[in-house]
Amino acid sequence: xxxxxxxxxxxxxxxxxxxxxxxxxxxxxxxxxxxxxxxxxxxxxxxxxxxxxxxxxxxxxxxxxxxxxxxxxxxxxxxxxxxxxxxxxxxxxxxxxxxxxxxxxxxxxxxxxxxxxxxxxxxxxxxxxxxxxxxxxxxxxxxxxxxxxxxxxxxxxxxxxxxxxxxxxxxxxxxxxxxxxxxxxxxxxxxxxxxxxxxxxxxxxxxxxxxxxxxxxxxxxxxxxxx
Amino acid sequence: xxxxxxxxxxxxxxxxxxxxxxxxxxxxxxxxxxxxxxxxxxxxxxxxxxxxxxxxxxxxxxxxxxxxxxxxxxxxxx
Numbered sequence: 001x002x003x004x005x006x007x008x009x010x011x012x013x014x015x016x017x018x019x020x021x022x023x024x025x026x027x028x029x030x031x032x033x034x035x036x037x038x039x040x041x042x043x044x045x046x047x048x049x050x051x052x053x054x055x056x057x058x059x060x061x062x063x064x065x066x067x068x069x070x071x072x073x074x075x076x077x078x079x080x081x082x083x084x085x086x087x088x089x090x091x092x093x094x095x096x097x098x099x100x101x102x103x104x105x106x107x108x109x110x111x112x113x114x115x116x117x118x119x120x121x122x123x124x125x126x127x128x129x130x131x132x133x134x135x136x137x138x139x140x141x142x143x144x145x146x147x148x149x150x151x152x153x154x155x156x157x158x159x160x161x162x163x164x165x166x167x168x169x170x171x172x173x174x175x176x177x178x179x180x181x182x183x184x185x186x187x188x189x190x191x192x193x194x195x196x197x198x199x200x201x202x203x204x205x206x207x208x209x210x211x212x213x214x215x216x217x218x219x220x221x222x223x224x225x226x227x
Numbered sequence: 228x229x230x231x232x233x234x235x236x237x238x239x240x241x242x243x244x245x246x247x248x249x250x251x252x253x254x255x256x257x258x259x260x261x262x263x264x265x266x267x268x269x270x271x272x273x274x275x276x277x278x279x280x281x282x283x284x285x286x287x288x289x290x291x292x293x294x295x296x297x298x299x300x301x302x303x304x305x
Contacts, residue, residue, distance in 0.1 A: 007295065010295075012288075012291055012292060014291050014294075019291055026284060029280060030277065030280065032263060032267065032268075035268075041267055041268045041269060041270075041272050042271070042272045043267050043272060043276070043277065086281075086284070089281060089284065089285050089288075090285055090288075090289075091285055091288040091289040091292055092284065092285065092288045093288065093292075
């Protein structure tokens, strides 16, 4: 039986019981509710500070009706951040490596921004399909191009997140396999690959945070156009 | 409390416990509150409180994936 490197992405099971729900719910354990106190404990203080930071960042460019999206965008951001970062711990499972989950997050939210725009301000939303100042002969082609780019947004959102995380995890597994395989043979090369592994892990931590941010930022941008 | 039960009384203590879903939820809630109030909800909570939770998560994930991992032990080509 050939064990492939993709086995780490198989949905975890215990005696046939899917465990993905527990992997999805674990971040809630790390987010205690602040309670009624004015000065909270250190963990809650940090989390409240961080939540205020991202909410302010996301909501500043949006107009008043857009502020209805504050809860879902900030909770999405925190969820993606935590699931991506927790996936870097050994033996853990990252639910965001599954394309099904990322498409389930991206597609409805993108569709919601699109339908909000088409429902409340249809001409402005459709007007975004043609940038200002295009030469007249180019107009039909550009409308087709812009429509394609609009329709491909949910696919891009989902696949971007999946591909970045999957590629990162795969690279970590490959390089660590190389390090362990080289250790008895050529220890100096093993040290070299170990240092590459260290740099890669730092990169993966950064990618985990950046990808969460990019996902939510792009959604808020699509929202700004449409609300 | 479990710590106060003498060894001979263990079975009778277990028989007294509430194993309904509501009872189990209450026990989980009490356990969570105990951990939270001891390690996190303190004036100068440190890194250890949350590190223990993450270490427990790693160990539980290892146990969940052991069935898959045990094939790797004596494998020649990984």
